[in-house]
Amino acid sequence: MKKTLLALVVAGFVLTGCDQKATPESPSQTETDTAVVVENQVQADDASTAEVPVTLPEIEQPEVAQPVADSAHSARNALDWDGTYTGILPCADCEGIKTELIVKKDGTFILTEVYLGKEDNIFEYEGSFNWNNAGNTIALPGAGDDSVQYFVGENQLFRLDQEGNRVTGDLADHYVLRKQ
Template identity: 90%
Template structure:
């Protein structure tokens, strides 16, 4: 009985040695089943039970891979981002801010803002815009009282808050300029 147990353990090591893949950190199903058979046979030796040969199925472990982001593509080099974008942005003390932003391939912009419901509240800013290092956000220096930033999407620009984050909540869909 001990020879059979030894032969089974040796066969398990031989089969495990034939596997060309790296061993996982946790025991595989085959190793667990082999251990269960060895334990069963040890109990059978103690109880004088007749041996039944067990053939373990070979189980292929799927290789798990994580997708790798393609750092060569960004909004800056993959989207047709230049053009005229319009929309009405929320306003704290007026009906809304009618906004037109023209971004050009040469890195310049023209931003026109009209505060609806107020007289004489039209503002125009011109200058050069900057891309962030990820190539997905433009900043308009000198436009307004703070850092005006837009996240560049497919045929739309998303106005970002003062910290450079997307606006969330009920009004999030109102902070979008659409390409004309």
């Protein structure tokens, strides 16, 4: 009797939760198979006390769509990114690089870098910056020897490494320019 009740409960869950494609007018294959299994179990329990294994049909799992980034909302069009950003970036052979980056709505920039503790230490670059396809990173072509890129966040810019990745590790917090 307990097995019959268990089979009915399992069948109820299968019928109500897993078959989203079936219409009320026509039972699905899963409903038909489950009903046959439950009916056979009830008949077996009534006919004898022998154990009859209950096998439920395999249930097809629905595909789960991966979340897709909403291209309509990016740092480029959702944040107030234009303005002046400052900070002191790490330096391998000096005390730090005092950095000021002005980004303008017209797509131009002015980057001023002061190498602290060195002579001939001021460098200034001007030009037009480019957004990446995702609208979250700007590249400053012509700003120094390397390609300079910044990930755009809320009131801050994160200096990226030469491959365009966020800097990680102990010094990661030092690669941030804050909006003034």
